[in-house]
Amino acid sequence: MKVCLIGQNLTNLILSLVFVEKKLNVDLYINNKNRNIKTNRTIAISKDNFDYIKSLVKTHLPHWKTKEIKIYIETKKKKESINFKNKNRETFNLLNYSKLKDILYKKIKKNKSINIIKQNPFQSNLVNKIKKYDLVINSEINNIISKKYFTNRIFKKYESCAYTFVINHKKINNTNAIQIFTKNGPLAFLPISNTKTSIVFSYEGKEINNNDFLKLFKKYNSFYKINKVTDIEKFNLGFMMLRNYTHDNILAFGDAIHRIHPLAGQGFNMTIRDIKILAGIIDSRISLGLPIDSSVGNDFQMSTKHLNYLYGKAIDGIYEFFKVDNDLDNLISKPLLSILNKNHMFKKFSNIISDKGLYL
Numbered sequence: 001m002k003v004c005l006i007g008q009n010l011t012n013l014i015l016s017l018v019f020v021e022k023k024l025n026v027d028l029y030i031n032n033k034n035r036n037i038k039t040n041r042t043i044a045i046s047k048d049n050f051d052y053i054k055s056l057v058k059t060h061l062p063h064w065k066t067k068e069i070k071i072y073i074e075t076k077k078k079k080e081s082i083n084f085k086n087k088n089r090e091t092f093n094l095l096n097y098s099k100l101k102d103i104l105y106k107k108i109k110k111n112k113s114i115n116i117i118k119q120n121p122f123q124s125n126l127v128n129k130i131k132k133y134d135l136v137i138n139s140e141i142n143n144i145i146s147k148k149y150f151t152n153r154i155f156k157k158y159e160s161c162a163y164t165f166v167i168n169h170k171k172i173n174n175t176n177a178i179q180i181f182t183k184n185g186p187l188a189f190l191p192i193s194n195t196k197t198s199i200v201f202s203y204e205g206k207e208i209n210n211n212d213f214l215k216l217f218k219k220y221n222s223f224y225k226i227n228k229v230t231d232i233e234k235f236n237l238g239f240m241m242l243r244n245y246t247h248d249n250i251l252a253f254g255d256a257i258h259r260i261h262p263l264a265g266q267g268f269n270m271t272i273r274d275i276k277i278l279a280g281i282i283d284s285r286i287s288l289g290l291p292i293d294s295s296v297g298n299d300f301q302m303s304t305k306h307l308n309y310l311y312g313k314a315i316d317g318i319y320e321f322f323k324v325d326n327d328l329d330n331l332i333s334k335p336l337l338s339i340l341n342k343n344h345m346f347k348k349f350s351n352i353i354s355d356k357g358l359y360l
């Protein structure tokens with residue numbers, strides 16, 4: 001049985017290791033123009049998901065753990081309105097996105113069961129080439145397969161961009177992730193060492209130059225004494241849910257099936273949970289002596305699509321709630337978060353959902 005993965009992205013690098021563990025041969029199609037995309041971006045991965053990646057990679061993954069998540073609102077900047085912590089486990093593991101990708105790619109290059117094929121992702125011959133496989137997984141948003149077969153989707157453009165950068169600051173005990181729901185959009189401080197913190201500001205105001213943007217950011221920063229700021233990177237934000245995950249022998253996957261607002265740091269966590277479900281489906285098929293073919297895609301869709309939609313919509317709901325609430329000067333969130341902050345069941349449940357999604 002031959003499986004093919006299309007796209008040189010985090011999703012496929014992890015999927016390659018999953019398939020190899022199940023003794024399947026993998027052809028991994030990567031872009032022939034070997035773009036080495038470097039970024040300062042940080043990715044927050046929940047404990048269960050991080051443990052899962054570690055178990056596949058089997059080498060050290062440089063990371064930084066956060067013990068607590070503190071949520072602030074615009075009109076109450078002095079003290080957090082709600083906090084989340086877990087006695088015995090970290091709230092998030094923060095990893096450098098490029099470093100993680102490099103480690104995974106190096107590991108895959110060494111593996112003889114993974115055949116790396118360079119391919120122009122827009123060349124029409126890709127459509128014919130993949131017909132020979134029992135199962136094809138396409139995790140690339142921008143290629144001929146996505147454009148041809150996977151266009152039926154629910155889409156919403158957020159009128160905002162995520163600005164990401166890293167600040168170097170005076171040494172502190174840096175173990176709290178912070179999120180402020182500002183009038184200009186959610187602003188996250190993600191610690192990556194005692195002297196460095198990664199910033200994701202999903203800014204939704206009018207066009208702004210980098211200097212004015214940094215002034216605005218500094219207005220909200222009362223936590224760090226900043227020495228230096230790295231280059232700013234910018235990402236357009238949207239909400240997308242694919243209506244149908246499969247076409248013939250192809251299963252769309254990862255960001256190609258769901259894209260959500262980064263305010264909860266859950267986009268890739270959703271994908272890792274999907275990978276675990278897919279791995280479980282493959283295990284049960286192998287144990288029953290069934291083939292690994294297009295029916296795997298149908299089983300996967302049946303198990304995940306409704307839950308992924310609900311989860312994505314819940315995050316979109318949080319985004320919309322704070323948008324309205326900020327227009328009302330936090331009239332709703334002030335009393336609501338104060339009540340929720342005292343509710344242990346709510347906090348416990350939120351911690352579980354952030355780690356396990358809706359697969360309870």
Ligand SMILES: Cc1cc2nc3c(=O)[nH]c(=O)nc-3n(C[C@H](O)[C@H](O)[C@H](O)COP(=O)(O)OP(=O)(O)OC[C@H]3O[C@@H](n4cnc5c(N)ncnc54)[C@H](O)[C@@H]3O)c2cc1C
Pocket residue numbers: 007008009010011012031034035036037042043044045139140141142162164200235254255256262264265266267268269270271
């Ligand atoms: C600002 C922001 C912050 C986020 N923070 C978090 C977070 O904290 N936690 C979380 O779980 N999710 C987060 N996400 C979501 C997360 O980044 C995505 O879900 C995840 O990166 C998708 O991975 P991927 O495998 O689909 O593609 P990626 O590996 O991210 O690549 C994206 C696309 O770029 C192309 N590409 C990348 N590298 C190469 C290469 N070397 N050569 C050729 N093409 C390449 C591929 O076509 C690929 O499809 C965030 C998203 C944004 C925009």
